[in-house]
């Protein structure tokens with residue numbers, strides 16, 4: 229029987245959450261509840277959001293275009309480590325070695341993830357992780373990070389090549405630069421809903437809403453208005 233994953237959504241192509249052209253997978257369920265989170269629609273861990281890992285792989289393996297990497301966000305991927313681990317192993321089997329990188333977001337610190345054996349094992353499956361809660365009171369975090377306390381940690385040779393820092397300390401002291409032309413945000417329209425993908429700077433989403441309002445488009449039910 230296939231492992232099931234609480235899934236919020238999948239999207240392709242994603243260009244604002246890591247290098248290259250990527251597949252984005254957002255899981256459903258997060259109890260961390262950071263004030264100011266832009267994804268409050270992913271907080272509830274609803275059983276009806278469960279899908280088989282094989283269904284996600286079916287989507288991924290039939291994408292019509294290049295897949296340089298997969299970004300798994302949420303929601304909190306480390307609150308369903310068995311399912312996310314099964315998914316990453318399937319991705320590795322499908323892609324083969326070194327072809328794509330896997331970047332995973334977590335609201336937990338890396339030291340907390342490393343202190344629990346089953347979570348540390350999931351970290352070891354990733355090429356890079358962005359860890360730490362979103363803290364609204366902190367400044368913007370730079371490429372791929374919403375607040376400056378969050379840390380981008382490459383974990384493999386491919387991760388170091390693509391995410392540009394040798395260690396957690398290097399990431400903290402030497403701000404990794406986004407690849408040229410990598411957008412901070414992208415917009416997609418899916419099923420009548422407008423999706424903002426990426427890591428916005430402070431006020432970006434409210435400024436975008438204001439611009440749309442001026443253009444006569446009113447936003448209702450935005451996920452960042454908690």
Ligand code: SF4
Pocket residue numbers: 258259260261262265266267268270302303304334335336361362
């Ligand atoms: S920012 Fe991430 S960890 Fe924090 S509440 Fe939102 S989904 Fe959860």
